[in-house]
Amino acid sequence: MNNRPSLFTSLSPALLHLYDVRESIVVIIDVLRATSTIATALYNGASSVIPVDSVQRCIELGGQIGAITAGERDGKVAPGLAYGNSPFEYPRSFVENKTLVLTTTNGTKLLHMALNNGAPTVITGSFPNLSAVCDYLVAEKRNVILGCAAWKDRFNLEDTLFAGAVIDRIREHFEINCDSSQMAATLYQEAREDLYEFMKKKDASHYHRLTGYGLEKDIRYCLAADGANVLPIFIDGRLVVNQAI
Template identity: 40%
Template sequence: MKVDVLISPSELSSVDLRGMAVVVVDVLRATSTIVTALANGAAEVVPVETPEEALRYRLGDPAALACGARGGKPVEGFGLGNSPVEYTPERVEGRRIYLTTTNGTEAIRKAFERGAGEVLIGAFLNLSSVCDELRRRGRDIALICAGKEGRAGLEDLVFCGRCIERLGDEAELTDGAVIARIASRSFADVKEALLSSQHGRYLVSIGFERDIDFCAREDLFDLLPTAEPGDLIRITASPRCPTAPSQAPPRGCRA
């Protein structure tokens, strides 16, 4: 099993993802928000790039929510912002969410262009769910850091390193993966890593330290969100299924 880490989404132009298990990670905050929304019962998340797109799609879909932010600030006409803690069951249960997220949407879209069949959505909040699934599949793996505007993000790289540690010692690592593991090992504490990143410091500066605390929580949810390709990317979640057949599967379990 080979593990590759794309330290920035710019590297997507240089890879062929056909046949690989592919994960996109954007810890601060797109994938943390997607995981939280789906864990709290949202029907699906549709990532789009601009607030205008989100509002246009919601026009034809009045039960849906248009969500997200620009530069960390709320968008007029939007139901919720970019902060995962806003996505409570009361607000999202059963609803479709059009979420504006430049970096996350772009990384997922480009992964499909490079041959990914589906894209798993990773965050510290569902770290074990993602890594257990990758180990179960046993295929070559590509972990893609969404970063920011085509550049590397420390927080995403540390997620990749934590994931690699859980895949065991027999995995064959590319240089990107070796770098991710080194980065992860240099932070004992996830929150410290997030606070060391440029985007983490920016979020603190505009008053979102509670989001850092939340996004740093490992394995708060046991959930595997999966993005499917299409004109619109649709992300739905399969709660991970119990391995013992005697246990009742959780609601929505697809296995």
């Protein structure tokens, strides 16, 4: 029983320093919308996604390599960038065989934080690639940290719900001595019948913010399972589809 790997949930980037990422797979979770958009772009044939932590770096790198420059700040397309953070901006007809350089308010920053803290393996997770994430974590048999990008370090519902969905599926394979993981699983059990209505009923902050921008379609897509079921993994400075079986 005790030889199972461990699983922890970090509810905010501000808490990541409390976990030893050096022996773990770190799952970056930014459901609304960075990691949903990353999975979608790769599912639709993008060759890679390069996450960067500043708009300026995004513009510079995109210009150097001829990539699509994209990102948001506070939920809107960042000034100076051509595209935003909606999964619907990246159909196959647009992104196939192209590289996307992406910067977002929360998700790309957390990814770099995990790398800087020594994480050996970083993947990204969201409801559109829920099954791919769960299958990978079970197959790897390694310690896991579910890292919620949250919102400017503040806890949010949707990232925690995704952590709970992962735990709900894979908990029998892991040793979970972690109250935040138990809470995430409990929250997901309450919400699972209709995640969108749960977010709406609770007037979740990010639901409220994106609905204010007319982005209900984005929210519904980002809360639906397996619409872009590939596994983005960070290799040599970029996120690519994991090809290992």
